[in-house]
Amino acid sequence: xxxxxxxxxxxxxxxxxxxxxxxxxxxxxxxxxxxxxxxxxxxxxxxxxxxxxxxxxxxxxxxxxxxxxxxxxxxxxxxxxxxxxxxxxxxxxxxxxxxxxxxxxxxxxxxxxxxxxxxxxxxxxxxxxxxxxxxxxxxxxxxxxxxxxxxxxxxxxxxxxxxxxxxxxxxxxxxxxxxxxxxxxxxxxxxxxxxxxxxxxxxxxxxxxxxxxxxxxxxxxxxxxxxxxxxxxxxxxxxxxxxxxxxxxxxxxxxxxxxxxxxxxxxxxxxxxxxxxxxxxxxxxxxxxxxxxxxxxxxxxxxxxxxxxxxxxxxxxxxxxxxxxxxxxxxxxxxxxxxxxxxxxxxxxxxxxxxxxxxxxxxxxxxxxxxxxxxxxxxxxxxxxxxxxxxxxxxxxxxxxxxxxxxxxxxxxxxxxxxxxxxxxxxxxxxxxxxxxxxxxxxxxxxxxxxxxxxxxxxxxxxxxxxxxxxxxxxxxxxxxxxxxxxxxxxxxxxxxxxxxxxxxxxxxxxxxxxxxxxxxxxxxxxxxxxxxxxxxxxxxxxxxxxxxxxxxxxxxxxxxxxxxxxxxxxxxxxxxxxxxxxxxxxxxxxxxxxxxxxxxxxxxxxxxxxxxx
Amino acid sequence: xxxxxxxxxxxxxxxxxxxxxxxxxxxxxxxxxxxxxxxxxxxxxxxxxxxxxxxxxxxxxxxxxxxxxxxxxxxxxxxxxxxxxxxxxxxxxxxxxxxxxxxxxxxxxxxxxxxxxxxxxxxxxxxxxxxxxxxxxxxxxxxxxxxxxxxxxxxxxxxxxxxxxxxxxxxxxxxxxxxxxxxxxxxxxxxxxxxxxxxxxxxxxxxxxxxxxxxxxxxxxxxxxxxxxxxxxxxxxxxxxxxxxxxxxxxxxxxxxxxxxxxxxxxxxxxxxxxxxxxxxxxxxxxxxxxxxxxxxxxxxxxxxxxxxxxxxxxxxxxxxxxxxxxxxxxxxxxxxxxxxxxxxxxxxxxxxxxxxxxxxxxxxxxxxxxxxx
Numbered sequence: 005x006x007x008x009x010x011x012x013x014x015x016x017x018x019x020x021x022x023x024x025x026x027x028x029x030x031x032x033x034x035x036x037x038x039x040x041x042x043x044x045x046x047x048x049x050x051x052x053x054x055x056x057x058x059x060x061x062x063x064x065x066x067x068x069x070x071x072x073x074x075x076x077x078x079x080x081x082x083x084x085x086x087x088x089x090x091x092x093x094x095x096x097x098x099x100x101x102x103x104x105x106x107x108x109x110x111x112x113x114x115x116x117x118x119x120x121x122x123x124x125x126x127x128x129x130x131x132x133x134x135x136x137x138x139x140x141x142x143x144x145x146x147x148x149x150x151x152x153x154x155x156x157x158x159x160x161x162x163x164x165x166x167x168x169x170x171x172x173x174x175x176x177x178x179x180x181x182x183x184x185x186x187x188x189x190x191x192x193x194x195x196x197x198x199x200x201x202x203x204x205x206x207x208x209x210x211x212x213x214x215x216x217x218x219x220x221x222x223x224x225x226x227x228x229x230x231x232x233x234x235x236x237x238x239x240x241x242x243x244x245x246x247x248x249x250x251x252x253x254x255x256x257x258x259x260x261x262x263x264x265x266x267x268x269x270x271x272x273x274x275x276x277x278x279x280x281x282x283x284x285x286x287x288x289x290x291x292x293x294x295x296x297x298x299x300x301x302x303x304x305x306x307x308x309x310x311x312x313x314x315x316x317x318x319x320x321x322x323x324x325x326x327x328x329x330x331x332x333x334x335x336x337x338x339x340x341x342x343x344x345x346x347x348x349x350x351x352x353x354x355x356x357x358x359x360x361x362x363x364x365x366x367x368x369x370x371x372x373x374x375x376x377x378x379x380x381x382x383x384x385x386x387x388x389x390x391x392x393x394x395x396x397x398x399x400x401x402x403x404x405x406x407x408x409x410x411x412x413x414x415x416x417x418x419x420x421x422x423x424x425x426x427x428x429x430x431x432x433x434x435x436x437x438x439x440x441x442x443x444x445x446x447x448x449x450x451x452x453x454x455x456x457x458x459x460x461x462x463x464x465x466x467x468x469x470x471x472x473x474x475x476x477x478x479x480x481x482x483x484x485x486x487x488x489x490x491x492x493x494x495x496x497x498x499x500x501x502x503x504x505x506x507x508x509x510x511x512x513x514x515x516x517x518x519x520x521x522x523x524x525x526x527x528x529x530x531x532x533x534x535x536x537x538x539x540x541x542x543x544x545x546x547x548x549x550x551x552x553x554x555x556x557x558x559x560x561x562x563x564x565x566x567x568x569x570x571x572x573x574x575x576x577x578x579x580x581x582x583x584x585x586x587x588x589x590x591x592x593x594x595x596x597x598x599x600x601x602x603x604x605x606x607x608x609x610x611x612x613x614x615x616x617x618x
Numbered sequence: 619x620x621x622x623x624x625x626x627x628x629x630x631x632x633x634x635x636x637x638x639x640x641x642x643x644x645x646x647x648x649x650x651x652x653x654x655x656x657x658x659x660x661x662x663x664x665x666x667x668x669x670x671x672x673x674x675x676x677x678x679x680x681x682x683x684x685x686x687x688x689x690x691x692x693x694x695x696x697x698x699x700x701x702x703x704x705x706x707x708x709x710x711x712x713x714x715x716x717x718x719x720x721x722x723x724x725x726x727x728x729x730x731x732x733x734x735x736x737x738x739x740x741x742x743x744x745x746x747x748x749x750x751x752x753x754x755x756x757x758x759x760x761x762x763x764x765x766x767x768x769x770x771x772x773x774x775x776x777x778x779x780x781x782x783x784x785x786x787x788x789x790x791x792x793x794x795x796x797x798x799x800x801x802x803x804x805x806x807x808x809x810x811x812x813x814x815x816x817x818x819x820x821x822x823x824x825x826x827x828x829x830x831x832x833x834x835x836x837x838x839x840x841x842x843x844x845x846x847x848x849x850x851x852x853x854x855x856x857x858x859x860x861x862x863x864x865x866x867x868x869x870x871x872x873x874x875x876x877x878x879x880x881x882x883x884x885x886x887x888x889x890x891x892x893x894x895x896x897x898x899x900x901x902x903x904x905x906x907x908x909x910x911x912x913x914x915x916x917x918x919x920x921x922x923x924x925x926x927x928x929x930x931x932x933x934x935x936x937x938x939x940x941x942x943x944x945x946x947x948x949x950x951x952x953x954x955x956x957x958x959x960x961x962x963x964x965x966x967x968x969x970x971x972x973x974x975x976x977x978x979x980x981x982x983x984x985x986x987x988x989x990x991x992x
Contacts, residue, residue: 149672149735157667176683180733187670187727187737191643213732302854325854330901334853358841359872363941365855366777366871368901370941371967371985377942378963445964612964 013098013484015091016043017073017081018476019066020275021104021264023302026053026062028069029476030077030097031491043490045473049073054260055106061260062106063267087267101483102268103475105275106258110134110250111193113161115141115185116231117168117177122206125231126167128399129205129239131320133246134277135162136303141184143168143177149184156188162254164190164200164222165242166214169207171232178206182217189221198257199223201249205230205242225249250274270483276305278478280320282492283307283435285481287316289489292432295458297389298474299438301329301368304392308400310425317425319400323392328385328440329368336361339387346591347383347456349603350376375612378445382453385440389457397424428461428587429507429562435497437469448540448609451500451578461507461587462562463551463571466500466578499545501576505583508559509590510535516559516584521573523549533584536601538608541582543575551580581609627774627869627907629881629990631888632917635772636756639747640763642666647758655749655766657784657894662747662763668740671722675705676734678718683734690736692726698738699723705736750782751894752913771888771912773869773881775835778897778908779848779857780865783832787912789813789889795876798836800825807831811865811893811910813885815877818868820846827864833895835885835910837870837877844872858898858906865897867908870938875946878938880990888912931970931989939972941986948990949974955981 016031030047049072054065067085074081080095081088088096112135116122119142130137138159141152164185168178185202192200202222204214211226218224228241251271255261265272273281279298287294287309296307304326308319325334336344341354360380364370372378401424436442436454444450450468460466473496481488506517512535520530521541526549529541543549553561554568563569573580585605592598606612645664655661675690676683692704698720705718720726720738728737753768788810790802798814800821808830814822818836820843826834845851847862869881877885893912900906935951953971959981960966967983974980 150670153670153672176733179730180735183728183730183733183735183737187672187739189667217730331854333851333855337851337853355840355842360942362841362844362852362872363945366899366901367940367988369985371965371983372963373941373983373986374943374962375964378965443965445966 012090013487015079015097016480016487017070017087017097017100018473018480019069019100019102020278020472020475021053021055021062021066021102021106022275023106024053025050026065026069027472027476028066028073029471029473030073030079031476031480031487033487042494043487045491045495047073047077048471048473049076053106055258059259061263062104062258063260063263066102066264066267089269099269099483100267101270101476101479102264103273103275103278103479104255104261110246110254110274111136111138111162112165112246113138113141113156113159113190114165115167115181116206117143117174117181119145121234122167122169122231124399124401125237125239126165126205126242128237128319129167129230129242130165130246131322131399132239132277132280132318133243133250134274134280134320135246136322136324141181143181153184153188156185156190160191160193161200162193163246163249164202165246166202166204167206167230167242169210169229170234171208171229173207173209175207175210175213178210179213179217182214186217186221192253192257198253201225201253203227203242203245203249205245208232223253247271247273247277270479273475273479273482275475276320276322278475279305279437280307280318281478281481282474282488284309284316284318285478285485285488286433286492287318289485290433293427293430294433294435295393295426295431296435296474297392297437297441297454297458298469299385299388299392299436299440300327301439302327302331304388304438306392306396308396308426310400310427310430317400319396319425321392321396321399323388323395326388326392328381328388328438329364331365332368332384332388333361333365335384335388335391338391339384344383344387346598347386347602348379349599349606350379351599352380379612381440382444382449385453386457389453393458397426400425428459428464429560431460431462431464433465433467434458434460434503435467435469437472437474441468442470442472446611447498447500447577448611451503451581452605452609452611454500455503455505455581455583456589459505459587459589460503461505462560463569463573464503464505465574466503466576467497468500469496470498471496499574499576501543501578501580502573503581503583504551504553504561504573505585505587506533506553506555506559506561507587508555508557508565509586510559512536515556516586517553517555517561519554519582520552521549521580523547525549533582535584535586537584538605539582539584540578540609541580543573543580545576547575548572549575549580627776627988627990629773629878629884631771631884632769632914633772634767634769635911636765636767637751637753638759638763638765639750640759641745641747643745644761645745647761647764649755649758649764651755651758653755655753655755657749657752657892659749660746661749661755661766664745665742666745668724668742670727671724671738671740673704673718673721673736673738674734675718675729675736679705679707679716681707681734683731686729686731686734686736690729694726694729696726697724698726704738748782750784750896751911752892752915754915768911768913768915769917770914771884771910773884773910775867775869775899775908775910776871777855777857778865778867778899779844779860780833780862780897781858781860782894782896782898783811783865784892784894785809785811785832787811787813787885787889787891787893787910789885791815794837794879794882798822798826798834803829803831805829811835811895813889815882817874818866819843823847823864823866827862831864833865833867833910835867835869835895837868838873838875839866839868841872855899855901858896858900860897865895867895867897867910870946871940873945878948878990880936885910931984936990937972937987938990939982939986940988941983944972944974944980944982947972947974952979
């Protein structure tokens with residue numbers, strides 16, 4: 005498909021080929037009276053993904069999804085199996101773009117010499133490129149050589165990222181890792197006839213030795229060292245190679261993708277990489293820190309961008325076995341029964357919960373019919389989100405991305421690498437996406453799940469992806485950033501409101517802060533916030549208000565312990581939440597007291613009451 | 619979306635079906651198109667590369683990696699035997715000599731002058747692929763495997779554990795809700811696939827295994843019993859490689875539940891016949907369900923596998939409700955409502971009306987039913 009210059013980009017069709025569903029959206033430039041033109045998402049269609057038998061051709065599902073868009077919009081997009089381009093009146097589109105996570109996404113194994121250093125850098129590199137990291141092999145990972153080789157052989161990754169050694173540093177250790185890979189001779193997941201791609205991004209002095217060991221058996225690509233010196237990470241070049249190989253090897257092996265790649269006007273991106281791209285674009289354009297989460301049936305992705313301008317650091321983690329259907333049982337076993345049950349406001353037998361969760365696992369497409377079932381799924385989702393965010397905390401640490409230097413003292417003080425970059429008090433925007441959040445019957449339920457799981461501190465704006473179009477917008481932002489942000493602001497994101505949560509701990513009933521709210525379109529109100537209470541104030545979408553909060557004692561709402569904060573707060577479809585439950589959230593040991601407390605939160609937010617007008 | 623519902627499990631007394639028998643690595647195919655094969659007949663074989671053992675020769679000899687070549691007694695590709703010297707120092711005084719011996723029988727695969735490491739590989743391990751079902755070879759995938767076709771009864775379960783097995787099907791109860799208890803299982807279970815109606819208890823599964831049964835089928839199971847059987851809490855439904863001494867298939871789901879009458883009647887009809895079963899389950903991408911196959915090669919040619927997911931749901935279709943509050947109940951589609959309807963959870967969803975066997979009618983989300991396919 006020919007691409008058109010972005011200034012003539014008026015109509016865009018974008019698809020996301022997911023494991024089960026292919027989603028298509030139509031984006032059109034619209035001219036409003038007395039104003040500049042803006043891009044809007046206008047129609048959407050979806051169809052089952054057709055990577056598996058009997059079709060085994062991803063383009064079939066893409067065409068079906070586009071056909072649905074054609075039927076709804078009245079625009080002719082297809083001429084048989086060809087996408088009409090460029091747009092002319094109500095025929096055709098200017099560009100077709102796509103993301104893909106079909107067939108389980110991009111699965112990688114990474115290796116580095118020291119687990120906490122090059123191993124961790126390699127892991128961050130692969131995750132940032134949108135991969136699932138199946139294992140991290142390192143010289144000091146505690147496994148014996150034969151155990152490492154056996155593990156590498158068992159895995160059938162799409163590609164391997166081999167790193168290790170700073171430039172001029174160890175050669176023997178990184179070559180040893182290459183020897184393990186060569187001895188294991190792992191087979192790629194797709195296409196038995198082709199060689200497994202291996203990327204070498206380690207000590208440049210070891211390149212020729214690595215080529216000698218791996219070149220015959222693998223499709224070896226050598227790129228810049230991702231950790232050239234101890235104080236610096238350089239993840240960009242290796243990430244680009246991962247994307248190129250993803251297209252050349254992995255996608256090209258999946259059924260129908262070769263044809264699909266011929267249709268698109270921009271390279272197909274792995275879905276999580278595209279979501280990461282839009283998160284970074286939004287953070288950069290608005291100058292804010294963002295945490296985003298996409299909770300799916302099998303996996304949960306967490307994205308974060310902290311820091312401003314050139315200091316902004318992007319991190320992504322994927323929790324491969326935390327999800328709401330295929331992996332729901334794993335959430336229960338990882339979180340533990342008590343942690344799930346603490347969110348359930350009614351009496352429930354352990355055996356009953358276990359059977360219900362397993363039934364969801366084996367029939368993943370079912371939905372809660374009864375309110376009680378919905379509450380159980382929401383309880384599980386809080387734990388899945390919480391655990392995924394904990395994992396994100398563990399990896400979003402230490403070195404600050406591309407070309408950002410640490411001080412030498414940080415290097416010798418290894419504890420520096422354990423310090424998380426996630427600062428919940430600094431967080432400006434928390435965005436949720438994925439079925440359980442996007443399709444909750446009431447938006448206040450989505451809000452509560454996000455607040456309970458992520459426990460934002462201070463003042464944090466909350467939003468949800470309306471119909472899961474962040475992947476489409478991520479790849480669009482690589483073509484036209486303005487078009488992507490127009491649609492993101494106007495059609496993708498639904499602002500839920502703002503959460504104000506003083507950080508600290510105290511006894512139930514203690515006054516922890518006093519507050520005062522004023523503004524043109526809001527009723528002037530003031531009050532005090534009590535420990536363990538949560539309160540919802542009306543503040544509609546598009547409205548802003550001035551909020552002053554004076555915390556008591558050592559409580560902190562962002563201006564420092566006991567310091568008053570005055571700030572502008574934004575409304576949303578839910579409103580303004582004053583969360584006085586303290587951080588971290590705590591629960592009474594006594595079951596009856598705990599249930600009563602959780603029930604009081606549910607009632608305070610009218611979480612499962614009569615439907616609200618949205 | 620046109621097909622927004624769960625495709626059902628296939629349960630049929632007679633169908634034509636094909637099974638692909640593919641090796642994990644390239645190897646040799648031992649049969650040809652048109653050959654009749656027996657379930658335990660090997661149709662393809664290969665050798666899995668042997669495990670490797672690493673020996674850090676330079677550390678053991680106290681030499682530098684660059685010099686390793688001078689001290690090696692074996693070269694790359696040479697066979698080695700356990701206890702055989704592979705490298706040694708050559709000091710002036712003989713009794714100061716240090717020898718490195720191979721710890722295994724196998725071959726020397728690699729000598730590294732950078733790491734000083736020597737890699738030895740054990741002999742390859744043969745892998746044989748049985749036909750798994752009685753049938754006819756209808757396709758050969760060169761170097762990889764075959765496609766075997768058979769006709770007969772086919773029952774898909776909802777969940778299973780344990781690998782492929784075969785034996786005589788033996789239904790030991792007379793009612794779809796009657797569970798298989800240890801009292802119903804004796805020494806005559808040996809080599810058989812035993813079946814019951816309701817929930818399988820941990821005790822019943824253990825009794826069947828101890829009596830030598832190769833497989834067990836029931837309607838339901840408690841998750842805690844499964845956990846006890848496996849020795850761990852199953853997190854993700856990818857099964858088939860468990861070594862628990864028996865293959866288990868559940869036809870309906872977790873909890874106290876009766877077997878669907880149709881499934882039960884097929885087990886009843888084919889009790890006493892030779893069958894193959896597999897507990898392998900993989901819910902994600904390319905759903906794989908456990909299965910019981912009772913070949914009947916002398917029967918007239920049956921219609922091939924056709925899924926109703928191609929034609930969609932119709933009024934009158936038989937279905938099973940697969941989520942509370944009517945979990946497990948069988949009924950017929952009475953009405954396919956087109957408009958979104960609000961259900962008790964507060965969600966607005968596509969629904970349908972089901973008429974149960976007792977005549978009662980209820981509205982359920984379309985996502986919460988599965989068709990019982992012919």
